[in-house]
Structure formats: C-alpha cells, structure tokens
C-alpha cells in the first residue's frame with residue numbers, strides 16, 4: 491500500500507495526529523520558555539545558583555526519554571500530561587543555558603555604561619541585556635523545539651498521541667508504510683520548526 | 698554658590714584590605730574642569746566610580762550640587778551625573794539618536810523634546826544630525842563614537858560630568874582636534890567636569906585645575922601653572938615625560 495493512498499484514506503486521522511503532536515511540542519516549549527528564561531536571568535544575578543541549577547538541568551537532559559516517562563507515570567498517569575512534563579524537562583536545559591550565556595556575553599562596558607547612566611536593573615535587563623542576548627536565547631529555544639518534536643514521537647508509547655502513533659503501530663504490525671506515515675511528517679515538522687525559528691532568530695537578533 | 702561636586706576624605710578599601718583610594722578631597726565648581734592625572738592603576742577610574750556610587754565609598758563624603766550622594770537612590774544620583782566610561786560603551790543595538798536620548802527617555806520626556814535635544818547635542822559635539830541620528834555605533838569611527846558618548850552624557854543636562862579618558866583610543870590628530878573642540882565646549886557648558894587622563898599635555902590644556910593621583914592618593918592639587926612649577930616628584934616625572942627637553946643634535 492502506497493503512502494499517498496494511505497494518507498488520502500486517513501487524512502482526518504493524520505491531521506488529528508499532527509495537531510496532537512504540535513500541541514505537545516507547543517505547550518511544553520511554551521512552558522519551558524516561561525520557566526527557563528526567568529531562571530536563566532536569575533542565574534546571571536545569583537552566582538551561587540549557577541552550578542546547582544545548570545547541573546540539575548544537565549542531569550535531567552541525560553535521562554533516556556522512556557526512562558523519564560517511567561519515572562513520571564506514577565505521578566501524572568498515562569497520557570499527554572506525562573509527555574508534556576517530560577518534554578518540559580528536556581527543553582529547560584538549552585533555554586536556561588542559552589539565556590544565561592547570552593546575557594553573560596553582553597559586553598561588560600555596555601552594562602557598566604548603562605548602570606553608570608542610572609538605569610535600574612530592570613531597565614538594563616529589558617532595554618539592553620535581553621535585546622542583545624535575544625539571538626542566543628532564540629537559538630536555545632530552537633534547539634529545545636527541534637528536540638521536542640523528536641521526543642514527542644515517543645509520547646505515543648504512553649498514550650499521549652501524536653505522530654508516534656503511526657510509528658509504533660507500524661513497528662508492531664511490521665508495516666513499513668505505516669512507520670513512514672508517522673516518521674515523514676514528524677521529520678518535516680522538525681525541519682519546519684527549525685527553519686521558522688531560525689528565521690525569527692535572524693530577524694530579532696540585532697546582528 | 699554650591700559647587701557642582703565636593704569630595705571630602707574619599708576612601709575605598711577592598712574587603713581583602715587593600716586600599717585603592719585614600720583620603721581624596723577636592724571641589725569642582727560650575728564651569729571648572731578638574732583633570733585627574735595619574736599613571737595607570739593610580740586610582741583615577743576608581744575615584745570616578747566612587748563619585749557616582751558604582752562603587753560604595755568606605756570613607757568620606759561626596760556632595761553633588763550640594764546634595765549628599767550617599768543620601769540619594771543610586772539610580773537617581775547617576776541620572777544627575779553625566780558619565781563617559783573609559784570604553785565609551787555605546788549600546789550596539791540602539792541608533793545614535795536612541796543612545797543619546799536614553800536618560801531623557803528613562804526620565805519620561807515627551808518624544809519631540811527628546812528628538813529636539815538629540816539634534817541640539819549632535820550639533821554641539823560637531824556631528825551633522827541628519828547624517829548621524831539613524832546610524833548604529835558599528836557604523837561610526839572611533840572619534841565619532843567618543844563624540845556620541847559625550848553627547849549621551851550631556852543629554853539630561855546634568856550639573857556634573859565625569860569623563861574617563863574620553864579621547865583615549867584615538868589617533869594623535871583626531872585627539873588634538875577633539876581636545877580643541879572640547880576646550881571650546883567647557884566654557885559654554887558651565888558644568889562641573891572631572892576629566893581623567895594620563896596625558897599631561899591634554900590635562901594642562903583642558904584643566905582649570907590638576908589633581909595628580911599616585912597610589913590612590915591625591916599627590917598634588919593645583920592650577921596648571923602651579924603643576925608646571927611643582928617640585929613634587931611625581932609631578933616632575935610627569936612634566937619631564939611630556940617635555941623630553943631640547944633635542945640632542947649630532
């Protein structure tokens with residue numbers, strides 16, 4: 491059975507799975523940005539938090555995804571919430587790390603000039619540090635999103651839906667077309683997210 | 698009349714116990730330029746940072762236009778003091794106009810007033826407003842950046858200016874050009890200015906008074922003429938470095 495005829499007969503299901511996939515990635519990445527960017531900023535202000543926070547995020551990053559699902563299922567049960575939580579955990583490290591390095595990389599002379607002119611810490615952050623670090627922060631968000639698209643395919647194993655549903659079903663029934671039916675749009679999603687965020691990154695970064 | 702700046706017994710000791718600035722006192726009136734001269738590491742930059750509280754003094758008192766600096770919120774204090782740091786530090790993502798208009802913007806001036814002020818200041822520092830407002834710092838030469846830095850420090854019309862080697866990284870010709878222009882500006886501005894340099898000739902040309910720093914202390918304080926005539930060893934060392942004496946003919 492060809493891929494195209496499979497899609498034409500299952501288009502509603504395909505769109506549903508793509509939507510679920512995008513939803514998993516968008517919600518988790520959004521939450522990771524809301525937590526990770528402020529945390530990254532906090533690390534630039536509190537030297538003592540740096541090693542423990544980055545160390546912990548690093549440890550999370552190295553846990554294999556199926557193992558992480560295993561740890562989270564007792565807490566959140568089977569389904570989307572476990573997958574979203576795992577995706578947030580993976581997305582945090584690149585976002586925190588890039589926010590921190592982006593701001594730490596701002597020319598100290600620029601920061602000192604701002605402080606010397608009477609900018610408050612909030613003004614310095616909002617008007618100078620975040621805009622100058624925007625490119626690096628967005629690069630972190632881009633990495634987090636692309637990784638997330640990949641990890642989200644495994645979410646199907648714990649009932650979170652998404653394009654992994656076709657892949658796992660195809661593996662179980664040894665059906666190459668079904669595997670491809672999930673893998674191809676997942677790969678395209680990752681490439682698309684990478685291209686779009688890369689574009690935003692170039693637009694927003696001042697250089 | 699209250700002086701633009703009064704510094705009494707200023708001192709700064711590092712937590713480890715090292716003395717970076719010790720017992721520095723001077724007064725700068727409106728229209729006066731105190732030149733802080735001294736070797737590298739003598740404490741000139743540190744003294745400026747103690748005045749605007751980028752560093753907190755461990756001894757002594759600073760009065761800006763008669764008000765105790767220690768009694769003001771640091772950000773409020775700094776908005777009353779124009780400051781050009783040694784590295785200029787223009788914001789690379791802001792145009793020239795936004796760089797210059799930063800403090801007025803923080804002080805919530807209306808946009809037209811900021812634009813008019815930017816125009817006025819660019820003209821004052823010898824840059825054509827039409828050609829420069831929309832440029833970014835990376836599109837400026839070193840000398841133009843220095844000028845924009847000075848204009849930015851003047852933006853909110855502070856009574857006191859702190860300039861840390863503002864002509865430091867320039868070629869000798871541009872440097873002399875800026876020094877001449879600055880000399881013309883001093884009188885017109887009517888502000889108290891503290892001007893840091895390690896260049897004796899620049900100091901003697903621009904200063905109404907010279908303060909010579911040595912190892913964190915003020916080794917000499919007096920007029921340029923008194924400085925030329927001084928027998929204080931560090932002053933003599935600086936004078937002879939500026940004037941190598943008659944050329945030896947072979």
Ligand SMILES: Nc1ncnc2c1ncn2[C@@H]1O[C@H](COP(=O)(O)OP(=O)(O)OP(=O)(O)O)[C@@H](O)[C@H]1O
Nearest residue numbers: 711717735736737738739740741742743744783895
């Ligand atoms: N944060 C700091 N911690 C420790 N030492 C410092 C600190 N800042 C400055 N110093 C030291 O204080 C001394 C005075 O430094 P300062 O920057 O005031 O010198 P300066 O006169 O401005 O020199 P230059 O002409 O090279 O700019 C130097 O010996 C410097 O190494």
Ligand SMILES: [Mg+2]
Nearest residue numbers: 741742743783
């Ligand atoms: Mg210095």
